[in-house]
Amino acid sequence: MPGVLELLPAEQVTFRRMLETIRAGYERFGFVEVETPAIELADVLLTKTGGETEREVYFVQSTGARQQGLEPDLALRFDLTVPLARYVAQHEQQLAFPFRRYQIQRVYRGESPQRGRFREFYQCDIDVIGRDELDLRYDAEIPAVIHRVFTDLEVGPFTIRLNNRRLMRGLLAGLEVADASRQSAVLREVDKLEKRGVERTADALVALGLPGPAVDRLLTTVAYRSTGLEDALATLDRLVDEYPETASGASDLATVLEAVAAFGVPENAYALDLSIARGLDYYTGTVYETTLDDHPGIGSVCSGGRYDDLAGYYTSSRLPGVGISIGLTRLFWQLRDAGVVGPSPAVTRVLVTLIDPEGLEYALSVGAQLRDAGIPTETRPVPSRLGKQLKYADRVGIPFAVICGEDERARDTVTVRDLRRGAQDEVARRDLVSHLRTLIDQE
Amino acid sequence: MPGVLELLPAEQVTFRRMLETIRAGYERFGFVEVETPAIELADVLLTKTGGETEREVYFVQSTGARQQGLEPDLALRFDLTVPLARYVAQHEQQLAFPFRRYQIQRVYRGESPQRGRFREFYQCDIDVIGRDELDLRYDAEIPAVIHRVFTDLEVGPFTIRLNNRRLMRGLLAGLEVADASRQSAVLREVDKLEKRGVERTADALVALGLPGPAVDRLLTTVAYRSTGLEDALATLDRLVDEYPETASGASDLATVLEAVAAFGVPENAYALDLSIARGLDYYTGTVYETTLDDHPGIGSVCSGGRYDDLAGYYTSSRLPGVGISIGLTRLFWQLRDAGVVGPSPAVTRVLVTLIDPEGLEYALSVGAQLRDAGIPTETRPVPSRLGKQLKYADRVGIPFAVICGEDERARDTVTVRDLRRGAQDEVARRDLVSHLRTLIDQE
Numbered sequence: 001m002p003g004v005l006e007l008l009p010a011e012q013v014t015f016r017r018m019l020e021t022i023r024a025g026y027e028r029f030g031f032v033e034v035e036t037p038a039i040e041l042a043d044v045l046l047t048k049t050g051g052e053t054e055r056e057v058y059f060v061q062s063t064g065a066r067q068q069g070l071e072p073d074l075a076l077r078f079d080l081t082v083p084l085a086r087y088v089a090q091h092e093q094q095l096a097f098p099f100r101r102y103q104i105q106r107v108y109r110g111e112s113p114q115r116g117r118f119r120e121f122y123q124c125d126i127d128v129i130g131r132d133e134l135d136l137r138y139d140a141e142i143p144a145v146i147h148r149v150f151t152d153l154e155v156g157p158f159t160i161r162l163n164n165r166r167l168m169r170g171l172l173a174g175l176e177v178a179d180a181s182r183q184s185a186v187l188r189e190v191d192k193l194e195k196r197g198v199e200r201t202a203d204a205l206v207a208l209g210l211p212g213p214a215v216d217r218l219l220t221t222v223a224y225r226s227t228g229l230e231d232a233l234a235t236l237d238r239l240v241d242e243y244p245e246t247a248s249g250a251s252d253l254a255t256v257l258e259a260v261a262a263f264g265v266p267e268n269a270y271a272l273d274l275s276i277a278r279g280l281d282y283y284t285g286t287v288y289e290t291t292l293d294d295h296p297g298i299g300s301v302c303s304g305g306r307y308d309d310l311a312g313y314y315t316s317s318r319l320p321g322v323g324i325s326i327g328l329t330r331l332f333w334q335l336r337d338a339g340v341v342g343p344s345p346a347v348t349r350v351l352v353t354l355i356d357p358e359g360l361e362y363a364l365s366v367g368a369q370l371r372d373a374g375i376p377t378e379t380r381p382v383p384s385r386l387g388k389q390l391k392y393a394d395r396v397g398i399p400f401a402v403i404c405g406e407d408e409r410a411r412d413t414v415t416v417r418d419l420r421r422g423a424q425d426e427v428a429r430r431d432l433v434s435h436l437r438t439l440i441d442q443e
Numbered sequence: 444m445p446g447v448l449e450l451l452p453a454e455q456v457t458f459r460r461m462l463e464t465i466r467a468g469y470e471r472f473g474f475v476e477v478e479t480p481a482i483e484l485a486d487v488l489l490t491k492t493g494g495e496t497e498r499e500v501y502f503v504q505s506t507g508a509r510q511q512g513l514e515p516d517l518a519l520r521f522d523l524t525v526p527l528a529r530y531v532a533q534h535e536q537q538l539a540f541p542f543r544r545y546q547i548q549r550v551y552r553g554e555s556p557q558r559g560r561f562r563e564f565y566q567c568d569i570d571v572i573g574r575d576e577l578d579l580r581y582d583a584e585i586p587a588v589i590h591r592v593f594t595d596l597e598v599g600p601f602t603i604r605l606n607n608r609r610l611m612r613g614l615l616a617g618l619e620v621a622d623a624s625r626q627s628a629v630l631r632e633v634d635k636l637e638k639r640g641v642e643r644t645a646d647a648l649v650a651l652g653l654p655g656p657a658v659d660r661l662l663t664t665v666a667y668r669s670t671g672l673e674d675a676l677a678t679l680d681r682l683v684d685e686y687p688e689t690a691s692g693a694s695d696l697a698t699v700l701e702a703v704a705a706f707g708v709p710e711n712a713y714a715l716d717l718s719i720a721r722g723l724d725y726y727t728g729t730v731y732e733t734t735l736d737d738h739p740g741i742g743s744v745c746s747g748g749r750y751d752d753l754a755g756y757y758t759s760s761r762l763p764g765v766g767i768s769i770g771l772t773r774l775f776w777q778l779r780d781a782g783v784v785g786p787s788p789a790v791t792r793v794l795v796t797l798i799d800p801e802g803l804e805y806a807l808s809v810g811a812q813l814r815d816a817g818i819p820t821e822t823r824p825v826p827s828r829l830g831k832q833l834k835y836a837d838r839v840g841i842p843f844a845v846i847c848g849e850d851e852r853a854r855d856t857v858t859v860r861d862l863r864r865g866a867q868d869e870v871a872r873r874d875l876v877s878h879l880r881t882l883i884d885q886e
Contacts, residue, residue: 001487004480004482006478008534009475009476027819029819030794030821032839033456034455035449037449037562037563038563039551058505059504059509060501061501061515062553066502076503091451096839100821110508137824137825138824263807346473348473348475364706364707365707368706371591374471376470376472378472378473378543381583381702392539396475396539
C-alpha cells in the first residue's frame with residue numbers, strides 16, 4: 001500500500017533497536033506504559049479541540065454495519081494525545097497523579113500518498129499530567145528525557161530548542177497585536193519561518209495586516225538563539241526591558257531553563273530559540289523542538305509543549321500537562337535517506353549447520369545448548385551443502401556458523417566459523433558457549 | 444469502546460513482560476521480525492482463500508474518500524497470515540529461504556461485542572516458509588519453540604498436542620467418507636468435539652450423513668491421546684493396520700514426533716492427539732494445539748499447522764510453510780480471569796523525593812546518578828509532604844524511595860527506604876548505586 005513504510009528484516013532490526021532505545025529512555029525516567037486501541041469511537045476522536053477535524057481521519061466500519069447502511073461510528077486514532085485524554089478521563093479514579101505515561105504505537109492519517117507523508121506511522125510520546133496543577137519545573141524534565149533518548153540513539157549532536165508561547169503572545173502584544181486569534185495566526189506563520197525563510201514569512205505577516213516596522217522587529221527578535229544558559233537569561237532580561245508584556249512568560253521560561261541545567265542537561269545540548277512557536281493553540285506555555293545539528297534539513301525530530309488542560313472534553317477535572325512526541329517512522333525514513341541508519345546484522349547469532357542426516361540429533365542438541373545459554377540460534381533440521389548454508393547465514397546477517405561433521409561428533413567438538421573474519425576453530429562442546437560469548441562480545 | 448482490552452499501567456507491565464517473553468523465545472530460535480501495516484488494500488485482504496470473507500472485516504475510508512462517495516478500498520488486517528503472504532510475495536527477491544519470520548501485532552475483527560470476543564487483539568505468530576519445498580522436520584521445530592515460550596511464560600504445565608490432517612483424511616477414507624469436501628465438513632465437526640462433547644458431535648456427524656457405526660468408530664479413534672513417544676508410534680502402527688489409507692499421514696506424523704524428541708522437548712510436554720483437527724482446510728499436514736493442563740477451560744492457547752502454499756493468490760512461486768499463532772490479548776484476559784496473572788510492580792524502581800525547595804539540585808543529581816547506572820528512577824522537581832510522596836510510590840508500585848533531607852545533604856548521603864519492608868538506611872552517595880542494586884536483586 002502506498003504511504004506506509006514497510007521494512008525488510010535487516011532494517012527492521014535497526015528500527016526495533018531505535019524503538020527499544022526510546023522505550024528504555026522513557027522508562028529510565030519513570031514513565032509508565034499505556035496502550036490504547038487503534039480504533040476509537042469517532043465521537044471521542046472528533047472533538048473540536050486542536051483542529052483535528054481538519055485532518056484527514058480514517059473512518060472504520062465492519063462488514064455488518066456497512067450492510068445495514070449505517071454511517072461509520074468508529075475511526076482510527078490520528079495521534080496519541082486524544083486517546084490519552086480519553087484514557088485519563090476514563091480511568092482517572094484508578095490513576096495516581098502526576099500521571100507519567102509513555103505510549104509507543106502507530107497512528108493513522110488519511111493523507112494523499114506523497115514522499116515523506118505517511119498514512120500509518122509510529123509515535124513515541126511521553127506526557128506528565130497533573131490534577132488541578134502541574135509545577136513549571138516538570139517542563140524542565142522533558143529536555144532531560146530528550147537528551148537521554150537522543151544520546152542513546154547515537155544519531156549525532158542535537159539541540160533541544162525551547163521557547164514559551166506566553167512570552168510570544170507578550171511580545172506580540174508589545175508589537176500591538178493584541179487580539180488573541182490574530183496572535184495565533186501570527187504564531188502559525190512564525191512556526192513556518194525555518195521552512196520558508198525570512199522573506200516569505202515577512203510577506204505572510206504583512207498579509208496578516210502587521211505594519212512593516214512591527215514585522216521587522218518581530219523577525220529580528222525571533223532570529224535569536226542562545227549560546228548558553230547565561231546568555232539566554234540575559235536575553236530574556238533585555239526582552240522584558242524592551243517589551244514589558246513578556247515579563248510573565250519570560251519569568252516562566254527562565255525558571256525552566258535554570259531547572260534544565262539542574263537536571264544535568266549539558267549547556268551545549270539545549271538553547272532558548274525565540275523562533276520556536278509550534279502551530280497549535282493547544283500549547284499554552286513552554287514549547288520544544290529538537291533538531292539534529294548535522295542534518296538541519298530533517299527539521300524537528302521531537303516536538304511538544306505545555307498545555308493547560310488535557311481532557312476538557314471528557315472530564316470536568318482540570319488536567320494540565322506537558323509532553324513530547326517522536327515520530328519514529330518518519331525519523332527512521334529520514335535518517336535512512338541521510339545514510340545515518342541502515343540494515344543491521346541479524347539478532348540471530350549462530351547458524352548450526354547440518355551436512356549429513358546422521359548428524360541431526362547432535363546438531364539439534366548443540367542448538368538447544370546455545371539457546372539454553374541465551375544465544376539466539378537457528379538450526380537446520382535437514383542436510384544440505386555447507387556452502388549453501390554459509391551463504392544463507394551471510395545473506396541474512398548471522399555472524400557465526402557451527403559445523404558438526406562426523407569428525408567433530410566423534411571428538412565431541414564442533415567447528416565454529418566466524419563468517420566475517422573467515423577464521424574457524426574446533427572447540428570442545430563444554431567450551432562452546434564461553435567461546436561463542438567471547439566472539440560475540442568482540443564483534 | 445466495547446470489545447477491546449485496555450489495561451491499567453500495573454497490568455500493562457505484566458502484559459508487556461509476557462509479550463517480550465514471547466518475542467525473546469521466538470528470537471532465541473532465530474526467527475526474524477516483520478511488521479506490516481494494519482491497513483491493507485481490501486482487494487489484497489479479501490482473496491477467497493481460507494474463509495476470510497466470512498469473517499467480519501473492518502473497512503477503512505478517509506474523510507476525503509467518503510466525501511467523494513467512493514466505496515472503501517482499504518481494510519484492517521484480520522490476521523497476520525494474509526499480510527505475511529502479501530509481504531513474502533512482494534519482497535520474495537530480497538528474502539532468503541527458508542524465511543523464518545515472527546510478527547507480533549494487533550489484528551482487527553468486526554465482532555459484535557461479547558464476553559471474550561475482541562475487536563482488536565494481539566497475535567504473536569511464527570512461520571517458516573520454504574520456496575518450492577520445506578522439509579517435514581521443520582514441523583518438529585515448532586513444538587520446541589512452543590515449549591520454550593510457554594515454559595518462560597510461567598503459566599504452569601501445558602501439553603502441545605499434535606495431529607496430521609492427511610492422516611485424518613485417510614482415516615475418513617477408511618470409514619468410507621471419500622469426498623474431500625465432505626471430509627472437510629466432518630473435520631470441522633471433530634474440531635468442535637472438545638467444546639461440544641461426544642454426544643452433540645455424534646449428532647452432528649449423523650446429520651452430515653455418516654452411518655452410525657462409522658460415527659462410533661471415528662469417535663472412538665479420535666478419543667486417543669498418547670502417553671509418551673513409544674505409545675504414540677505404536678498407536679500410529681495399529682492405526683495403519685486398521686486403516687491402510689492412513690499410512691502416508693501416519694508416516695509423516697511419526698517422523699515429526701521423533702524429531703520433536705530430537706529437538707529436546709520433554710516427552711511429558713507433547714502428545715499425539717487424534718481429536719485435533721483445526722477447522723481450516725488451509726492446513727494440509729501437521730496441526731498443533733496447546734492447552735494449559737491446569738486450565739482446560741481456556742482451550743487452545745497456541746494453534747497452527749502446516750500448509751501447502753502460503754501465497755498462491757499473490758505469486759506463482761510455491762511457498763509451503765508451517766506456523767503457529769498465540770492470541771496474546773485473549774490469553775492474558777483468560778489468565779487474569781483465572782487468577783494466574785495480575786498487576787505487576789512498576790518498572791520504575793526508585794522515587795527520589797523532595798521535601799524542601801533547597802534540596803532540588805541535590806535530588807535531581809541523585810536521580811541522574813541512578814539513571815546513569817541504569818536504574819529506572821522518578822524524581823520530584825517540586826517539594827511536598829514526604830508522606831504524600833511515599834503514598835504515591837506505594838500506589839504506583841515503586842518499591843524504593845530515596846530521601847535527601849538537609850542532614851543527608853550536609854553529610855553527602857541519602858536515606859533509602861524499602862517501602863514494602865518498611866526498613867531504611869542512610870547510605871553515602873558513592874555507595875548508593877551498589878546498595879540499591881543489592882536491594883533490587885533481593886526483591
